[in-house]
Amino acid sequence: MIDLRSDTVTTPSDGMRQAIAEAEVGDDVYGEDPTVNELQERAAALLGTEAALFTPSGTMANQICLHVLTDPGDEVILEQGAHVFNYETGAAGVLSGIQLHPVAGTEGRLTPDAVDAAVRPTADVMPRTGAVSVENTANRAGGVVYSVEEMQALADVARSHDLKVHLDGARLWNAAAALNVPEHALTAPFDLSWAALSKGLGAPVGSLVAGPDPLITEARRARKRFGGGMRQAGVLAAAGLYALEHHRPHLSDDHDKARRLAEGFDALPSFSVDLDRVQTNIVMVETHDRPAEEVAETLADEKVLVTPFGPHTLRAVTHRDVSGDDIDAALAAARSIYG
Numbered sequence: 001m002i003d004l005r006s007d008t009v010t011t012p013s014d015g016m017r018q019a020i021a022e023a024e025v026g027d028d029v030y031g032e033d034p035t036v037n038e039l040q041e042r043a044a045a046l047l048g049t050e051a052a053l054f055t056p057s058g059t060m061a062n063q064i065c066l067h068v069l070t071d072p073g074d075e076v077i078l079e080q081g082a083h084v085f086n087y088e089t090g091a092a093g094v095l096s097g098i099q100l101h102p103v104a105g106t107e108g109r110l111t112p113d114a115v116d117a118a119v120r121p122t123a124d125v126m127p128r129t130g131a132v133s134v135e136n137t138a139n140r141a142g143g144v145v146y147s148v149e150e151m152q153a154l155a156d157v158a159r160s161h162d163l164k165v166h167l168d169g170a171r172l173w174n175a176a177a178a179l180n181v182p183e184h185a186l187t188a189p190f191d192l193s194w195a196a197l198s199k200g201l202g203a204p205v206g207s208l209v210a211g212p213d214p215l216i217t218e219a220r221r222a223r224k225r226f227g228g229g230m231r232q233a234g235v236l237a238a239a240g241l242y243a244l245e246h247h248r249p250h251l252s253d254d255h256d257k258a259r260r261l262a263e264g265f266d267a268l269p270s271f272s273v274d275l276d277r278v279q280t281n282i283v284m285v286e287t288h289d290r291p292a293e294e295v296a297e298t299l300a301d302e303k304v305l306v307t308p309f310g311p312h313t314l315r316a317v318t319h320r321d322v323s324g325d326d327i328d329a330a331l332a333a334a335r336s337i338y339g
């Protein structure tokens, strides 16, 4: 199988399994797991913050951040394609008593003007706008990247209204690689941000929330409240440390594979790809008159797995477990059926 459904399908490399086997561990609820502590320090250094917190998932990382940055009854502004809005089972309402205010961005990216227009005026009958949430890279928009300046501009408009700012950085490492900037340049404008270890970095589990000491202390309480306090989590943290050290430097290979895949699909008359939006490891393929579900099933028969992402849109994600040869094989399969 050539599995292009997501970068979450990556499995631990041999070196990572070795690191897991050798990890020193302790009880992390007591703060005594040396490998978790090392991972959190490494993350804080990379993300340019005082502290960081290891969480079991990206969804929990998002929900912890929102919980810490808002009060019940608040509203959070985000782009309508945001993961927080579409793929987290309504958790923000359930866990934090807040509501989400989705707005249309430009090509799937939030703009300062859209944020400015969505902020609620002070009025007895209205919710209070509490925070703005930004996703970099923007998954539903096709893995497109916000530049450092764009992130700063969004944070500036939020702060001009006294709002908190949250960064969903599930694929922050990809954004940094694509822009060729350090990750901390992208997290700097935010109160809390997080990045995933379990997507393109290939660790089995985990994300890292980063921010100033007082907010990470609160985040640690929220993690416990949500059931995410882990014990000998050093076996997982060891995978994360290994991923940061050995897998992170190669993320731009995934971007090269995505470009090759995108150009290959775009060259076929049955498909098109907006090549300007292929900036990282995600490729959105338009299937024109053919239903995306049907194309996905046909490709699956040829051992190529992609995700239907809309009635006529497929998503393919490149990652470290698909090679350049796999990309060529996937394109050859598509060409043999649709060429």
Ligand SMILES: *Cc1c(COP(=O)(O)O)cnc(C)c1O
Pocket: 056, 057, 058, 059, 060, 062, 083, 084, 135, 137, 139, 168, 170, 171, 196, 198, 207
């Ligand atoms: C995958 C993803 C998440 C959630 O991460 P999980 O570890 O799957 O819970 C959040 N935001 C974005 C943009 C994602 O792509």
